[in-house]
Amino acid sequence: MASSVLLSHPLSSQLHLPKRNLLSPNRSRFPCFYLKTADQCKSFNARLPNRPAKLKNFVLHVAKTDVEGREGSQLVGEDSAVFELSKQKISSWVYFTGILGVVLYVLNVVWIDNSTGFGKVFIDALSSVSDSPEVVMLLLTLIFAIVHSGLASLRDTGEKLIGERAFRVLFAGVSLPLAVSTVVYFINHRYDGVQLWQLQGVPGLHELLWVSNFISFFFLYPSTFNLLEVAAVDKPKMHLWETGIMRITRHPQMVGQVMWCLAHTIWIGNSVAVAASVGLIAHHLFGVWNGDRRLAIRYGEAFEAVKNRTSVIPFAAILDGRQKLPDDYFKEFLRLPYLSITALTLGAYFAHPLMQAGSSGLHCEPYALGCCIEAEGREHFIRPWLTATKTCFYRGQDGACVHCLPSYRWMLQVGVAYAHRLPTISAHVHIMRNRLPSSTKSCMHALMLPRY
Template identity: 70%
Template sequence: MATSIVLSSPFSLSPHRPTNKNQFHYQTHFTIPRPNSILTLPKLSSLPCCSFKSKFKLRTSIGDAAKKTSNDDDEADDEALVVGEDSAFFELAQQKISSWLLFSIVLGVVLFVLDYAWIDNSNGLGLGLAFVNAVSQLSDSHEVVMLTLILIFALVHSGLASLRDVGEKLIGERAFRVLFAGTSLPLAVSTVVYFINHRYDGLQLWQLQSVPGLHQLLWLSNFISFFFLYPSTFNLLEVAAVDKPKMHLWETGIMRITRHPQMVGQVMWCLAHTIWIGNSVAVAASVGLIGHHLFGVWNGDRRLAIRYGEAFEVVKRRTSVIPFAAILDGRQQLPKDYYKEFLRLPYLSITALTLGAYFAHPLMQAASFRLHW
């Protein structure tokens, strides 16, 4: 029976690269210990590719020790240096009740402020209505207004993301996260509500809703898209700034399929809704959203390269933007138990929330109509 050994140790990559640029590895020999003895591994600091500055995990498979004597050498048969982080990793034992209580309080405060300041047109400030009305005055075309709302959101969202390094140095990680979320969230709500309210107001370009099986196919595509859309929100405590927010370099899970899953998920979502609705407003929304996420591909890689340097270049070489491209050309080697990287609580949560959002569509539409945006 094979035994898996997972090591965690800080490191940074040296300028010396191995001959095969797509894989960092080394060969070593282990002496199989006697029962109840301690397995001693070689020092990783002696490796030409490693020094002790950043985190990595080293997975090693050792053959069946029961079939070998205590003095036999067993060569590791599967060694892969994982430079990035293990996405969607969640260990219940590491969670603190106090942190999740604080998260609940923060979430409640955010929703209250958002409702009072932006959404509530009757008893609150109703700034969202004023904002949408101001944008709507630019044109009588719903398509133009839709694109303008997306453009404003994209400029604020991507602009603040680009200023993250500078902003965090000036005001700190948590304060910058509050600033980032406090400006992006209201703009996102306005854009989504406007799309819901005006999605059937455009010029009808095609009508395919009567095609047998199309609804089921598009529903499945839309469902899968959410597994791509939310890879960076696994740590909700960081999203709410309960834990100190970090810029993560993910490498496992969905990242093995595509390095930019949010872009892929957005494209899938847009195509599904545009095919189903089939009018000019849906096309305008899709063009704006896909364009924003394509820019995010370039901008995201640029920011990760600045933050992580050579470590990002390693991840970039063995991943791809186009789904499955790195797997098909051999740059990405999937583990035999790859499916286990998805059998985790965050993915289960995404499944539940996606199904919940689907069944809550009538409630979401009714709430949007009442805002008259």
């Protein structure tokens, strides 16, 4: 490839003219570096600006062609998920832990705690717009998307005005509370709305969706590649990753979000889950376009090179030959960030009951109950949460609310890890602890119990 460029270049006629050998044969045997002084042994890039502009462009063109001829064997972007323990500073991680603790404390006081925070006020304001949980879910997603993507688009300008670390603090301080409210509202209302299908009884479906959801987290959280930058301990940068999960898709967060949404929507099967999935997927599809636009502005030709050998659709670049996986590709995943994702994903799954219980206490006043579920002659003691809310958590087979209170409807949320193991959806719930108003002490209803 380089030879073809030499032949076509305007200077090629001069380069191919025969020249007389001015050095004696014996002297030509000596390597050239023996004849150079230390000052003359400068790097090629250091001496290049002293050459004429045409020759400089010519050599750069040849170098670029040589890289392309080797099918992109050299990385233009960064090697993702690299974690070198020898380069880590204990003080940085201590600082990170302290910042994380302060952020969580402030988030609880300012937003989560109903007595001091504004989270409940925010949810109540959106709920006053419509009684439909689908509408509220879409509004929450829309507000988060506008703030999150809007601030991301203003990153270059914001960093110039207030600095990288200050802008990261502003970005996280605004986005995190909105994300918490959106996730919590979905957890609390995921079984509201209209039931569109019921597939929990399909053999093997739970296992298939569990695996899909587990894999989705390897796509969802590439931010673990640079946790110290996320917390602004290190100076935040806009990275151009190229290895690891990026070889499969250039936008792993979008792919992971689609996988997560499809798994949960298929399992839950109601209108609220559909609304949440539509909003989240639409937000991430916009993020694909916006992310490419921002990277193109920041990195220019380097991003175009990465774009040419990667794809948005998973495995597309690999199948059409634009992406060549190295023989030891699996080693790009044997790194601490990916191992951390594995541990955190498993922990999040087993912590689902705690997440559900914690969510029920956000923006509402929970009543803890003990109850017994009878299913096909077997009893399972669980600890659900009964919460005053505008919508009923469970509905009977005819769609009617299962509780009959004069002032409130009640949401019954089952927080138990083995709920999905119950062999049937139809069950009877018996109130075991006297924590309800007198009008509901003898409440016993047939419920549509979702197998989570």
